[in-house]
Amino acid sequence: MTATAPIAVALDAPDLETAARWASLVTPHVSTVKVGLELYMRYGPDAVDSVRGASRVQVFLDLKLHDIPATVRGAARAVARLKPAYLTVHAAGGPAMIREAVEAAPDTCIAAVTVLTSLGDTDLTAIGLDGPAPDAVRRLASLAVGAGAQALVCSPQEAAAVRAEVGPGITLITPGVRPAGAASHDQTRIATPEQALASGADLLVIGRPITGAPDPGAAAAAIAASLRRSA
Numbered sequence: 001m002t003a004t005a006p007i008a009v010a011l012d013a014p015d016l017e018t019a020a021r022w023a024s025l026v027t028p029h030v031s032t033v034k035v036g037l038e039l040y041m042r043y044g045p046d047a048v049d050s051v052r053g054a055s056r057v058q059v060f061l062d063l064k065l066h067d068i069p070a071t072v073r074g075a076a077r078a079v080a081r082l083k084p085a086y087l088t089v090h091a092a093g094g095p096a097m098i099r100e101a102v103e104a105a106p107d108t109c110i111a112a113v114t115v116l117t118s119l120g121d122t123d124l125t126a127i128g129l130d131g132p133a134p135d136a137v138r139r140l141a142s143l144a145v146g147a148g149a150q151a152l153v154c155s156p157q158e159a160a161a162v163r164a165e166v167g168p169g170i171t172l173i174t175p176g177v178r179p180a181g182a183a184s185h186d187q188t189r190i191a192t193p194e195q196a197l198a199s200g201a202d203l204l205v206i207g208r209p210i211t212g213a214p215d216p217g218a219a220a221a222a223i224a225a226s227l228r229r230s231a
């Protein structure tokens with residue numbers, strides 16, 4: 001049996017049946033499935049159990065926590081019992097908040113989201129965040145790692161620069177991944193799966209290019225095969 005590809009499929013579905021069906025189709029090919037806000041807001045912990053099923057797939061719980069440190073500590077502690085492999089927090093929540101999440105979920109890899117891949121430089125100016133994006137990402141990456149985050153979320157466009165900034169021990173997770181010719185949807189800072197891997201990403205988050213395909217299992221298998229060829 002071939003090893004699964006370092007891909008987290010974003011199960012952004014309106015209902016649990018659809019998410020569980022996508023999960024069962026893609027898990028032979030990918031290492032990880034991601035439960036995000038859409039599913040968790042509706043189903044809570046059941047969403048995690050349901051997509052995990054009987055398989056050994058890793059679950060990435062993407063709740064993008066961003067609140068005062070004590071509240072994030074409580075939230076991280078509450079979901080730690082679900083044993084997700086990864087849990088996201090926003091790096092912009094600051095070092096004290098990140099530290100609380102790391103301490104509250106010791107068996108989970110806390111992944112700090114730097115600058116959302118949907119944002120471009122004009123958005124950063126509107127928000128009041130000093131850009132350009134690669135500079136803001138590097139700054140937040142360094143802050144998050146200093147606070148104990150073991151993983152970082154950034155676009156594949158910044159992965160090489162972030163790796164140079166934080167060194168080899170940190171897991172780099174990149175959404176904003178689109179196979180050549182695929183629709184970008186609401187993503188702004190994108191690259192192909194092969195480019196993401198070559199830039200040093202450890203885990204590629206891919207949603208709609210897989211889940212929106214007529215056969216999500218075949219779409220996941222095709223991307224996994226292209227990554228194997230490019231490795």
Ligand SMILES: O=C(O)c1cc(=O)[nH]c(=O)n1[C@@H]1O[C@H](COP(=O)(O)O)[C@@H](O)[C@H]1O
Nearest residue numbers: 010036062115116117153175205206207208
């Ligand atoms: O934390 C994330 O996973 C995340 C961070 C980010 O900066 N951008 C981003 O798109 N994501 C998530 O990655 C997934 C991307 O999905 P697609 O655009 O359909 O491939 C979605 O579930 C987003 O919530």
